[in-house]
Amino acid sequence: MQGLLKGAFGDRVSFSPAVLEAHGRDEGYPEARPVDAVVFAESAEDVEKLIRLANEEGFSVIPFGAGTSIEGHLIPVERPAVSLDLSRMNRILEVRPEDFVAVVEPGVTREELNRRLRSHGLFFPVDPGANATLGGMAATNASGTTTVRYGGMRANVLALEAVMATGERVRFGRPVRKTSAGYDLKDLLIGSEGTLGVITKLYVKLHPLPARVHALRVFFESIEDAAGAAYALMGAGLPVARLELVDDQALRAVNRYLEKDYPERPALFIEFHSSTEAALAAEREVALELIEEFSPLEVAAARTPEEQKAQWEARHQAYWALVHLFPGRKYAITDTAVPLSKLPELIAYAREQMEALGLEGSILGHVGDGNFHTIVAVGEEDYPKAEAYVERLVERALELEGTISGEHGVGLRKRRYMVREHGPALEWMRRLKAVFDPKGILNPGKILP
Ligand SMILES: Cc1cc2nc3c(=O)[nH]c(=O)nc-3n(C[C@H](O)[C@H](O)[C@H](O)COP(=O)(O)OP(=O)(O)OC[C@H]3O[C@@H](n4cnc5c(N)ncnc54)[C@H](O)[C@@H]3O)c2cc1C
Structure with missing residues (x-):
């Protein structure tokens, strides 16, 4: 297999032990197993070529984005296993501000996309904390702190192109806000963890940067009070843009890790996005009235962009702070x-x-x-x-x-x-996998027990 891959991909394939090891682990699964080769795709044609070779030679292919997943998605199960690293397919192909659409390759990271969009007054909202690739985020149907307002990947990927297990490249969906035209295979590919196709292009939905932003931290006596207050805010239909729970232990870890002095009590971190100051003030007032029912110990506001950035950095770093603790x-x-x-x-x-x-x-x-x-x-x-x-x-x-x-x-x-979750529906998932990938070459052993 080595000679074949070398002949097909030249210096875009690696067999270096450190590279094989780094592609057979993730950020959370307790085991790692090196893959047998890593191909760094630079174009959709590279992806097609690798999948055709996999069909002929019978090796498996594990797509790799930024490697930030945490459930063992990238660990090889069947041998030989080739990791298909898509991080070099990182071009933002088009930004169409008039349609609120961007067209990107799968290796573009969400932070890079947002840097590029800022000058257009737009942003891409899905925010899993880690600086993941858009391809990896689509493949895991990622979501994050802003999903409560803007939705996760299924809501924010309008169309995509993927190389299927046969080696054919197919577009699924259209870059429109709604469609009723047939089965939604775009949404089937989203969340399929690299087991049904390799995503090579995405048409993503953009949003205007909010004109007014206000963030709050509310600290409570107990985690039950914090959870109750969160439910009350949602029940009132308030259009919160972020509504996150951070418990006392996480805040203890964050205080040490980031040298902060947040009260070490269960807290809600909240954010509102509005188009006018008056609307923002009204939403904040209703929220504070609802929260009052749960006897908050302290309410702190983050008004400036710097204060808001610090608040969300504390939330996003909580996992690493705990690892450090x-x-x-x-x-x-x-x-x-x-x-x-x-x-x-x-x-x-x-x-x-x-x-x-x-x-x-x-x-x-x-x-x-x-x-x-x-x-x-x-x-x-x-x-x-x-x-x-x-x-x-x-x-x-x-x-x-x-x-x-x-x-x-x-x-x-x-x-x-x-x-236990799906019962008989699991058998229909198995049948789907067999239709999309009859030889079982795409990330085998994942999702289906
Ligand atoms: C500290 C921390 C916090 C996190 N918080 C969140 C969170 O809030 N929300 C959340 O959703 N996730 C979260 N995650 C998990 C992770 O960031 C997401 O799952 C992310 O979407 C993975 O993207 P990636 O580019 O790193 O993909 P990878 O880890 O490289 O791959 C993930 C899966 O997608 C497949 N894949 C990758 N690229 C493609 C492609 N182009 N085509 C087809 N399949 C592909 C892979 O085969 C694999 O199965 C967190 C992780 C960490 C470490």
């Missing part, structure tokens, strides 16, 4: 989402179970979407306890009509819960 430990991260009214109940259960199992960790996340993460940090010998905790939380979320993954995806780690 508990050096050398292993982490188990949950990603459940439940119907909004069930959120306070599941958060209380998460806290109770963490205490019952004697685990140290933190609860934080996108509560405006009914989605939150718990991160437990354990020593090697306590890892089974962390797994038991994840199992309990997943079970309870499913009982509450929730999902095992609000945004991180399935990868390897969550495959074992798929049958």
Whole structure:
């Protein structure tokens, strides 16, 4: 295989042990396994060529964006396995401000796109914290802090082009705001974790930068009060742009890591986007009235862009701050989402179970979407306890009509819960996989148990 890939891709293929190792790991899965080769695609033609070779030679192909996924999406299961690194396909092909559309290659990162859009007064809202690629974000149906207002990847990718397992390049969808023309295969490719096709181009939806922004931090006595207040804000139909829960443990970690002095109490980090100062003031007033019912301990405002940037940096760095607080430990991260009214109940259960199992960790996340993460940090010998905790939380979320993954995806780690979530629908997913990828060359072993 080495000679064949070398002949086809020249210096765009690597067999260096460090490169093979770096492409067989991610940011959260506890195991890593080096891949057998890494091809750095520079064009859609490179992708087509690799997929055709995979068909002829029978190796598997694992698309790779920025490598920030956390559920084992990139770890090879079947041999030989070639990682297809798309980070060099990083051209912003077109910005069409008049249509609020940009056309990008899959290796463009969200930060790079937003830098380019600023001069047009536009932005791309999906914000998973990590500086992921647009291709990787589409493949995991990523979302983030602004999803409560602007939606996740399915809502913000209008059309895409992908190389299918046959090696054909196909466009799915049209760059329009709505369509009723046939089966929505664009949305099927989104969230398919590289198992149905390799995304080579995306038409993404842009939004005007908000004219007025106001951010708040509200600290509470208990996490139950914080969760209750979040539900009250959503229940009132307030158009919050961000509504994040950050617990006392996460704030303790952030204070140490970023040298901040936030009160170490459960908090809601909130942001409003409006077109006028009057509308912003009215929304803030209603929000504060609703929050008052939950006896907040302190309310702090972030008015300037610098203060707002600092507030959201604290939220985005919370995971790394926790890793820093508990050096050398292993982490188990949950990603459940439940119907909004069930959120306070599941958060209380998460806290109770963490205490019952004697685990140290933190609860934080996108509560405006009914989605939150718990991160437990354990020593090697306590890892089974962390797994038991994840199992309990997943079970309870499913009982509450929730999902095992609000945004991180399935990868390897969550495959074992798929049958419990989907039941007979899982068999239809298997049939789909067989239609799209009959030889099983695209990221085999992921999603489907
Ligand atoms: C600190 C931290 C915080 C995070 N917070 C969030 C969050 O709030 N929300 C969230 O959604 N995620 C979050 N994540 C997870 C991660 O950032 C997302 O899953 C992200 O979308 C992965 O993008 P990537 O470019 O790194 O893709 P990779 O990790 O490289 O790949 C992810 C998957 O997509 C496939 N893939 C990559 N590119 C393509 C392509 N062009 N075509 C087809 N398949 C492809 C891969 O095969 C793999 O299955 C977080 C991760 C970290 C480390």
